[in-house]
Amino acid sequence: MNKRTIRGAVDGETRCSHYHGPTDIIALKCYCCREYFPCHACHQEQTGRAFTPWPPGYEEEKAILCGSCSKELTINEYTSGGNSCPACGAAFNPGCRLHHHLYFAKA
Structure with missing residues (x-):
């Protein structure tokens, strides 16, 4: 069980x-509230607000949590690291890349 x-x-x-497949094992920290959620829809349900994406310039912020080993990853580590955790090697859902715009704003 995760400590966070x-x-x-x-x-x-x-x-x-919303996302419960075998590789749906990341949580994302929302920029506005600095809390972890499994997905943007969970954030909406839990807070009543849309998930606020991280603006450019925060690429070294620890904002992703591996659900397998609980390692916090920076945005850079997550977005440039392929589809697995750099700490434990657990596979992440490659389809999550389709939703990066919801979590990480581009310059």
Whole structure:
């Protein structure tokens, strides 16, 4: 079980009711509230507000949590590191890249 609170998570590897496949094991820290959520939809349900993406310039901020080993990753580590955790090697869902715009704003 993760030591950090993941709002909206339904299991110990950060899966939620929206994304619950075997590789859906990351949580993302919202820029506005600095709390972890499994996905943008969980943030909306838990807070009543849209997830605020991280603006440019925060690439070294620890804003992603591996649900397998609980390692916090920087935005840079996550977005440039392929589809697995650099700490434990757990596979991440490659389809998550389609949603990067919801979590990380581009310059």
